[in-house]
Amino acid sequence: MYDFVVVGSGSSGGTVAHNLHEAGAKIVLLEAGKFFRKDTFPKTEMDYSAQLFWGGGLEFDSQARTAFLRAKCVGGTTIVNQCLMDRFDDVAFDDWKQRSGVDFLSVAKMLPFYEKIEAKMKLHTFEKEETKRNAQLFTAACDKLGHKWKYLRRGMSDCKVEEGNDCIGCLGGCFRDSKQSSLVYSVQVAEQKGLEIRAEFEVEKIEHFADHVLIHGFQNKIKQEIKTKKVVIAAGSFGTTQLMLKSGFKAKLPALGKGFCQHPQFMLFGVFDIPVDAHKANFQTVGSDDPNFRKQGFKLENVFAQPISVGMLFRTYGKQHQDIMKKYRYMSCIEVAVRDQPEGGEISIDKKGKLIVTKTLTEQDKRRRDTGLATIKNIFSAQGAKEVVDSPFYFGLHLMGGCSIGVDEQKSVVNPQFQVHGHKNIYIADTSIYPSAPGINPSLTAATLSQKMSEELIKS
Amino acid sequence: MAPENGELPSYSVCGCIEHVDDVAGYAPENDIKDLGMLLSILSFMPDFVLQWFVKAMNDSHQKNGGLSDLFRMLDFGIKGIILGTYYSGKTGKNYNGKSPLELIGFSINRIES
Numbered sequence: 001m002y003d004f005v006v007v008g009s010g011s012s013g014g015t016v017a018h019n020l021h022e023a024g025a026k027i028v029l030l031e032a033g034k035f036f037r038k039d040t041f042p043k044t045e046m047d048y049s050a051q052l053f054w055g056g057g058l059e060f061d062s063q064a065r066t067a068f069l070r071a072k073c074v075g076g077t078t079i080v081n082q083c084l085m086d087r088f089d090d091v092a093f094d095d096w097k098q099r100s101g102v103d104f105l106s107v108a109k110m111l112p113f114y115e116k117i118e119a120k121m122k123l124h125t126f127e128k129e130e131t132k133r134n135a136q137l138f139t140a141a142c143d144k145l146g147h148k149w150k151y152l153r154r155g156m157s158d159c160k161v162e163e164g165n166d167c168i169g170c171l172g173g174c175f176r177d178s179k180q181s182s183l184v185y186s187v188q189v190a191e192q193k194g195l196e197i198r199a200e201f202e203v204e205k206i207e208h209f210a211d212h213v214l215i216h217g218f219q220n221k222i223k224q225e226i227k228t229k230k231v232v233i234a235a236g237s238f239g240t241t242q243l244m245l246k247s248g249f250k251a252k253l254p255a256l257g258k259g260f261c262q263h264p265q266f267m268l269f270g271v272f273d274i275p276v277d278a279h280k281a282n283f284q285t286v287g288s289d290d291p292n293f294r295k296q297g298f299k300l301e302n303v304f305a306q307p308i309s310v311g312m313l314f315r316t317y318g319k320q321h322q323d324i325m326k327k328y329r330y331m332s333c334i335e336v337a338v339r340d341q342p343e344g345g346e347i348s349i350d351k352k353g354k355l356i357v358t359k360t361l362t363e364q365d366k367r368r369r370d371t372g373l374a375t376i377k378n379i380f381s382a383q384g385a386k387e388v389v390d391s392p393f394y395f396g397l398h399l400m401g402g403c404s405i406g407v408d409e410q411k412s413v414v415n416p417q418f419q420v421h422g423h424k425n426i427y428i429a430d431t432s433i434y435p436s437a438p439g440i441n442p443s444l445t446a447a448t449l450s451q452k453m454s455e456e457l458i459k460s
Numbered sequence: 461m462a463p464e465n466g467e468l469p470s471y472s473v474c475g476c477i478e479h480v481d482d483v484a485g486y487a488p489e490n491d492i493k494d495l496g497m498l499l500s501i502l503s504f505m506p507d508f509v510l511q512w513f514v515k516a517m518n519d520s521h522q523k524n525g526g527l528s529d530l531f532r533m534l535d536f537g538i539k540g541i542i543l544g545t546y547y548s549g550k551t552g553k554n555y556n557g558k559s560p561l562e563l564i565g566f567s568i569n570r571i572e573s
Contacts, residue, residue, distance in 0.1 A: 038572075038573070039572070043570075044548060044549055044550075045547075045548070046479070046482060046483060046544050046545065046547075046548035046549075046550070047482060047548075049483075049544065050482060050483050050485070050486040050487070050544070051486055055487060055488060055491075056483070056484070056485075056486035056487030056488070057483075057486070057487075057540065057544075058487060058491075058536055058537060058540050060533060060536060062529070063524075063529045063532070064529050064530075064532035064533040064535075064536060065532065067536065158573075160571040163571055164569045164571060165569055165570065165571040166568040166569050166570070168568060169568050169570055175570055175572050175573075176571065176572055176573035177573065178573075275565075279566065279568060280568070306566070307547040307561060307564060307566050308543050308544050308547045308548070311539075311543040311547055312536075312539055312540065312543055315518060315521060316518075317461050317514055317518065318461060318462070318463055318465075319463060319465045321461075321462075322462065322463075322465040322468050323465070325547070325560075325564050326466075326468070326563075326564055328564045328565060328566060329564070329565040329566075392521035392522075393521075393536075
């Protein structure tokens with residue numbers, strides 16, 4: 001029997017597995033996706049979109065308004081995100097504390113855990129010399145309009161941009177282990193020390209007993225059963241919530257599946273007379289840092305994407321669509337990420353256990369979106385953009401909630417010790433426990449909460 | 461969805477359909493089965509039905525409820541397959557020109573370790 005089974009290998013699962021293994025526990029890390037390495041990640045956007053994401057890259061809410069980007073591979077979504085590493089502020093933690101009643105959710109009490117997790121990864125804050133035209137247009141316009149902005153802090157090291165490397169490629173997995181995904185800073189480190197990892201293992205159901213947990217699943221379509229003293233579920237907001245629902249916990253946990261939020265992201269493209277080449281070199285170096293935006297519930301990101309993703313966002317077809325795509329090199333992009341209300345989102349399953357995500361933008365969410373989009377249009381105007389192209393779609397990369405942490409069993413799923421209420425052998429510490437949207441990139445804090453949880457597990 | 465347009469070749473001429481399994485092969489089996497059935501039916505339909513269908517997909521973003529959810533989902537799915545292959549950088553065996561990806565000026569350098 002294992003001491004621990006960890007389900008999921010992203011920022012949370014990777015951290016827990018690494019820490020528990022290092023402490024000497026008998027542990028296995030299960031991951032539904034494949035085990036890609038820096039030299040085996042798919043090379044093209046088409047291939048990585050199909051192979052690295054759940055649903056072959058196409059996963060939507062029940063109304064098909066929003067597309068979700070959720071990775072299915074060892075390292076989880078940290079493989080396909082930008083690894084922007086921001087700590088949460090008082091605004092985020094105060095809201096969490098108020099909603100959950102959990103005392104340790106504060107900047108001061110989380111600080112030692114942030115410091116420990118940050119010490120495990122290589123962090124870099126960009127400087128002026130590393131920015132390209134896309135970022136320079138953004139910062140010049142922000143300065144002109146009086147909006148505060150900042151250089152971003154990213155988990156990265158030795159990216160060889162100065163030698164011509166284009167970092168947008170690492171959105172399909174970093175091919176030099178420079179980006180600080182959980183694969184790089186936790187999973188592979190623990191693997192070298194002997195951590196057992198079972199990829200392509202889909203957990204179907206868990207059963208809780210007084211002194212152990214049974215894990216039922218399939219590995220490469222072969223039925224498997226694993227017995228463990230404790231299980232840590234870290235399959236992300238969708239994966240963890242779906243597993244809990246499929247395992248029949250909804251009857252005892254009324255809050256299960258509630259409070260889904262995602263920082264819905266709306267992208268606008270400005271078209272210029274001379275090439276911007278936003279896909280070259282460091283591709284995301286600056287973002288908004290304006291206290292007024294924070295108060296108004298949104299932030300702006302100076303992002304971009306490869307052609308298939310950009311093409312998917314435009315509403316047109318045929319020649320009109322191609323005419324926009326011909327301007328790919330001349331485009332700059334800014335997105336607004338809304339700090340959305342958890343009341344508008346719910347995760348459930350159908351009779352076959354298939355995921356159903358309901359996400360309705362509340363009136364407040366819409367106001368925040370519209371204020372953000374109007375701000376972006378002003379920025380493009382100040383930049384001298386010749387044309388602004390919008391999109392009917394929005395997407396979610398920061399998937400949060402469904403198994404909220406809290407002291408009240410009626411309103412939450414996980415207690416302040418990260419145990420599922422009434423089930424002492426089941427733990428959760430990934431983004432599914434977030435009581436609300438922080439309005440800040442969630443990955444670093446997911447790893448930090450998992451650092452805290454794993455230290456408590458080791459002590460006990 | 462992707463006709464000939466200046467230097468850009470049409471979808472059928474560049475032969476990227478030969479790589480459709482690279483996209484569809486990883487999507488859920490039932491979704492692909494349903495989409496395949498729909499596309500088979502559409503292939504027998506006259507042009508005016510196809511034009512209505514494309515318009516319905518495009519208009520669905522301004523509507524709520526009814527069939528609009530289904531048309532939005534189809535818009536995602538069909539666009540995903542067509543744009544996914546058209547801008548993949550891959551072309552058919554009998555096509556000798558530049559790919560649409562090259563023609564829009566996209567290229568990235570990879571310095572592998």
